Amino acid sequence: MLAILFSAPAVIIIAATILVPFGIAVFLSLHKWNLKRPGRERFIGLENYTDWLTDSDFWQPLQTTFIFAIGAVLVIVIISLLVALLLNEKFPGRGLLRALLLVPWAIPSVVNALLWKWLLNPQYGLFNAIWYDLGIITEYQNVLGSMPSVMIWLVIAYSWIHIPLATLLLLSGLQTIPGDIYESAIVDGAGIFQRFLYITLPMLRSMLSIVIIFEMIFALKVFDIIFVLTAGGPADATNVLGWTIYTETFRKLDFGAGSSIAMLLGAITLGMAILFYVFLDRGVEQ
Amino acid sequence: MHQHSRLRLTIIYCCAAVLLIGTVGPFLWLVSSSFQYERQLLNRPPQWLPNPIVLDSYREIFEGAILGEESGVPYQSRIFLGSFGNSFAIAGSVAVIAVVVGSLAAYPLARLNFRGRNVLLFGILASRLIPALSLAIPIVLVAKQIGMSDRLITLVFINLSFVLPYVIWLLQSYFKTIPMELEDAGRIDGCSRLQVVIKIILPLARPGLTSAAILAFLVAWGEFLFALLLSETPASYTSTVVVSLFATDVDVSFVSIITAGVVSVIPPIVFALIFQRYIISGLLSGSLKG
Known part of the structure; x- marks a missing residue:
């Protein structure tokens, strides 16, 4: 009774803004519901879904979403692991470096997009100036204006604010590995790479799985940075599902079609989370 | 060696x-x-450090907010300071309410053995698996119909539901670290459950409460999707919305855009660095800013 009383406010807030809208979203996705054509709303069953599933306007963004998400997860996990290994070493200044990791982490994704837009500016960007000085390029490039460079830089910009949290999680995983395992491995003549491969990686596996699953979920629903940095362009090159949902719903005002594709994205995200969980978790047990 | x-x-x-x-x-x-002049920003090669230090773009934001159209500064600069205040109001309210409501919910989850405890905890966490984009559509539709669109209170409410699962998770794991004996002693002295929570648990859990409040503030401060969809007039724009208006406009000078970006990250970065210990321990006890 006390439990119900205490948790009631939280449960009511969460239910009102998550469960109820979710129910309405399911309802909308089963209807023809376009705000440009008021009064013509009607139940159409799964037609919105079958329309999407037979349309390249769904499959193309889906592919783009996966290219982006896989790229982002790889970049985030590899760099975070390297940084965590560095911060797991004892050296003066380690605490300061760890604290400064919170700078990118605290930057809102929209401001992050603005920051990278400035760094990558085709006429005045710092990166162009540096590449030019180093002789890498002979004239300034618009990296956000063509494939595949736009996808590469989108992944980098997105990863920049996501690396700190992944690093801190992996670091906490590293710190649970007892030091004497390494010592006995050194006595047995194991080199630094062998120790990493046969001790660090296996013992870090469950934390690594958590990071991979979370980052995958986040990356699949990317939206903010797309809105500011590329707007899905150039020519749909960065049109991920999050962007399709936005344009379909809030520009074309087709709430039925928008809701159904949002449901598909939700299902894909959940499916990936479960798939990764089962796959990675089974690996841990072996 | x-x-x-x-x-x-x-x-x-x-x-x-x-x-x-x-x-x-x-x-x-x-x-x-x-801190540079616009023309310096257009230099090749770029100038690494500002020389002299130029504060014009910062002054623009204040002049624009006070004088309005008379100031002659771009539209976004005029509305920026107001949006900054809105962000503060929203993120501040979210942080306070999330900690109060979150502690109430987290206490029984940490301390009482009741039927459905695991279901409740799991349900609260699982609510975050639903992508915000699919919730955005019905929320915008309903908010417009019941006249709740374009109001700060709506954004407070929505941000609350996004941060509460993290806050509850973080607080219930923190509450578990507080020795049960202290609480029993309070009960023997005749305190009610609510009094025990207020007089014994909460003061001891201050580090946990602080990290929960800071995380809630930062998440709400950075929220963009709902702030964009649910605001119709500058009166309810948040700073992330105005930053996006800046960043997607080609007619505004670079230095104005950049300054807006810098100013809008001052609160989160300052908080993050001041409270870094709390944040790192809070993050590592299972809470995530996404």
Whole structure:
């Protein structure tokens, strides 16, 4: 009774803004519901879904979403692991470096997009100036204006604010590995790479799985940075599902079609989370 | 061995230098750019440090907010300071309410053995698996119909539901670390459950409460999707919305855009650095800013 009383406010807030809208979203996705054509709303069953599933306007963004998400997860996990290994070493200044990791982490994704837009500016960007000085390029490039460079830089910009949290999680995983395992491995003549491969990686596996699953979920629903940095362009090159949902719903005002594709994205995200969980978790047990 | 440790430190500091540049370099360049003249920003090669230090773009924001159209500054600069205040109001309210409501919900989850405890905890966490984009559509539709669109209170409410699962998770794991004996002693002295929570648990859980409040503030401060969809007039724009208006406009000078970006990250970065200990321990106890 006390439990119900205490948790009631939280449960009511969460239910009102998550469960109820979710129910309405399911309802909308089963209807023809376009705000440009008021009064013509009607139940159409799964037609919105079958329309999407037979349309390249769904499959193309889906592919783009996966290219982006896989790229982002790889970049985030590899760099975070390297940084965590560095911060797991004892050296003066380690605490300061760890604290400064919170700078990118605290930057809102929209401001992050603005920051990278400035760094990558085709006429005045710092990166162009540096590449030019180093002789890498002979004239300034618009990296956000063509494939595949736009996808590469989108992944980098997105990863920049996501690396700190992944690093801190992996670091906490590293710190649970007892030091004497390494010592006995050194006595047995194991080199630094062998120790990493046969001790660090296996013992870090469950934390690594958590990071991979979370980052995958986040990356699949990317939206903010797309809105500011590329707007899905150039020519749909960065049109991920999050962007399709936005344009379909809030520009074309087709709430039925928008809701159904949002449901598909939700299902894909959940499916990936479960798939990764089962796959990675089974690996841990072996 | 001495030779070895010197080599080790050299390698470590080389890596640390790369990490340092990668971590704060991009942001410092934004800060440096914000203190330059627009024409200096258009120089090739770029000027690394501002010389002289120019505060025009910062003054623009204040003049624009006070004088309005008379100031002659771009539209976005005029509404920026107001949106900054809105962000503060929203994120501040979210932080306070999330901690109060969150502690109430977290206490029984940590302390009482009741039927459905695991279902409740799991249900609260699982609510975050539903992508915000699919919730945005019905929320916008309903908010417009019941006249709740374009109001700050709506954004407070929505941000609350996004941060509450994290806050509850973090607090219930923190409450568990507080010894049960202290609470029993309070009960014997005749305190009610609510009194026990207020007089014993909450003061002891202050580090946990602080990290929960800061995380809630930062998440709400950075929220963009709902702030964009649910605001119709500058009166309810948040700073992230105005930053996006800046960043997607080609007619505004670079220095104005950059300055807006810098100013809008001052609160989160300052909070993050001041409370870094709390935040790192809070993050590691299972809470995530997404």
